[in-house]
Amino acid sequence: MTPDLLSRRQLLMTGAAVLAGGASARAHNGKVHVMIENLGFQPADIDVKAGETIEWINRDPFAHTATVKGGWEVLIPPGKSATHVATADDTVGYYCRFHPNMTGRIKVVA
Template sequence: MLSRRYLWIGIFVVMNLGAVQAQAETIQVTIDKLVFSPVAINAKIGDTIEWVNTDILDHTATVKGGWEVLMPAGKSASLVLQEVGLFEYYCRFHPNMKARVTVE
């Protein structure tokens, strides 16, 4: 017979596993006419951002001191988010193109 202590530990583990198994999502950002859209997104660790570049120019999603993703003209590229924070990114080739992602 299991003691109450082990029963409660089992319930706690099952409840926490349910929270951990949340499905990661893919969030799409379109680049059109030198604009990221949407310009601000909220995400969680494990989510993927997919940038779809519909322009005839190459672009990047660059975080100073952080990551950089290159999107060739007419192509897509993606990044799996691995840390919490507010990340303001821009295109290295066109610095007026700016956007941000908040990762919780």
């Protein structure tokens, strides 16, 4: 392998490791980001601290929700984003009310 190709490969491997570890959800602005694409939450499982903001960014052409059964719901219009501030009680599973096969999990950590 050429040095240039090796550097690119190492960069890709590092990026894959970061994605696998869930670190990609946390951005520099303190929000925990969840992308919605192709009828899925990415990442589906996130760790947050109480008081942190979760931001869902909808890249699909139709609306979705982040719905906690018996709890709260966030409507995320197509091409838009919506937020929820995590509380200590937010270790929950959630789903899209419009597409119930879309599921995610929020775990509140110290």
